[in-house]
Amino acid sequence: MSIRVVVADDQELVRSGFTMILEAQPDIEVVAEAGDGAAAVAAVGEHRPDVLLLDVRMPVMDGIEAARQVCARSDCRVVMLTTFDVDEYVYEALAAGASGFLLKDVRRDDLVHAVRLAASGDSLLAPTVTRRLIADVIRLRRERQRPAPQPQAPQAAAGRLSVLTAREAETLRLLARGLTNAEIAAAFTVSEHTVKTHVSSVLTKLGLRDRVQAVICAYEAGLVTPGTPDPA
Structure with a gap:
């Protein structure tokens, strides 16, 4: 069964280039293209794709709002497209529900x-990449003396974590620091299967789509903060 994809970008050459590459694959079908955010949302509603490739900066409706609506x-997975490796809009896109991002x-x-x-x-991004991206965006905002928009107040976000057991909360913290399942298993002296169970429980209890969303949640709750050292 083919993977159904919608490609959304306001630059026709980018759209057609991505479409050509994906259509050459035997297991991928591009079911629609869109030149603005509103058209992307409509295309997803009409064609029910598995994946939406969506430019962060779009006319009519920006990519962030389009990602939020989709x-x-x-259940369509949204992958954001951006020109820069640190884009101030990427954090909001991930918080809106996107599963990751790609450079154009x-x-x-x-x-x-x-x-x-x-x-x-x-998740499209390795946890370490996600964490570094979020940290960079938050740092840039602070340097500009602009508060980072948060979907919830810090106290409310921290309160969400009260549904987690101590081990699940620690699993979330290590995920946000960028550790893999194998590294978390070594830290806990348990099997990777047990760690996967903890991760699945964290996502279910917090109503999160994937590990990327878990990293977002950990930052919003203050469980980790920008500047946290990388794990050895």
Whole structure:
């Protein structure tokens, strides 16, 4: 069964280039293209794709609002496209429900891999990359003396974590620091299967889509903060 994809970008050459690459794959079908955010939302509603490739900066409706609407109304996985490796809008896109992001100069093979990965339900970004991205964006905002928008007040976000056991909260903290399941298993002296169970429980209890959303939640709750040292 083919992976159904919608490609949304206001630059026709970008759209057609991504479409050509994806259509060349035997297991991927581009069911629609869109040139603005509103058209992207409409295309997802009409075609029910598995994955939406969505530019962060779009006319009519920006990519963040489009991602928010798509994630709220469907199970479609949203992968954001951006020109810069640190884009101030990427954090909001991830918080809105996007599963990750790609640079527009992504290599052909990496684009195809990203679509397949997103369609399978996995997070597109390694936790370490996600954490560094969020930390960079928050740091840049603070330097500009602009408070980072938060969907919830810090106290409310921290209160969400009260449903977690101590081990689940620690699992979330280590996820946000960028540790893999294997590294968390070593830290806890348990099996990777046990860690996967903890991660699944964290996502279920907090109503999160994936590990990317877990990292967002950990930052919003103050469980980790920008500047936390990388794990050794």
